[in-house]
Amino acid sequence: MLRSMFQVYVKGSDKAAAFYQKAFDAKLVSEYLNDDGTYAHAELDVYGQILALSESISETPEPGNTMQICLHFGEGKADMVYKIYEVLKDGAQPHDPIGDVGYSKHQFTLVDKFGVYWCVFE
Numbered sequence: 001m002l003r004s005m006f007q008v009y010v011k012g013s014d015k016a017a018a019f020y021q022k023a024f025d026a027k028l029v030s031e032y033l034n035d036d037g038t039y040a041h042a043e044l045d046v047y048g049q050i051l052a053l054s055e056s057i058s059e060t061p062e063p064g065n066t067m068q069i070c071l072h073f074g075e076g077k078a079d080m081v082y083k084i085y086e087v088l089k090d091g092a093q094p095h096d097p098i099g100d101v102g103y104s105k106h107q108f109t110l111v112d113k114f115g116v117y118w119c120v121f122e
Contacts (some may be wrong), residue, residue: 005050007045010114013039013055019043019114020051023087047071049109068109070119077122078106084120088112 010016014037020026021044030043031051038055046077051069073080085098098108107121 003050003098004050007052008053008069008114008116009054009056009058010116011056011077012114013035013042013053017042017044017053019048019087019112023084024051026051056080068117068119070121072104073120073122075122081120081122082107088118088120 002025008016017039018033021028024044024046026044026046029041029045030041032040032042034055039053040055042053044053051117058114073086081098085108088110092110095109095111096107096118098106101121104121107119109117109119111117
């Protein structure tokens with residue numbers, strides 16, 4: 001089977017998985033634990049897409065590095081954008097608060113407390 005997924009490497013992957021489950025109403029669909037309870041690999045179902053998490057071995061992750069995960073929900077889904085923002089903004093480095101960007105009336109971008117760069121819009 002061919003499939004695509006978003007893969008992130010974070011410190012505190014066990015905490016990140018719980019955080020993203022709350023933000024995206026995601027379900028944990030696969031997990032392989034390290035001895036310390038963090039994830040060697042975990043997969044979350046995020047609105048039908050897979051967000052994969054693994055514990056970072058780097059002591060100094062580069063927040064936002066060169067990749068951004070974008071989720072586009074379509075017109076009339078502002079409530080989803082606001083709900084996700086309310087969770088992800090906790091401890092985040094905001095870039096752009098929710099606002100009109102021309103192609104979407106409700107979009108935000110930020111680097112979350114785990115160093116993942118997000119763009120979420122209607």
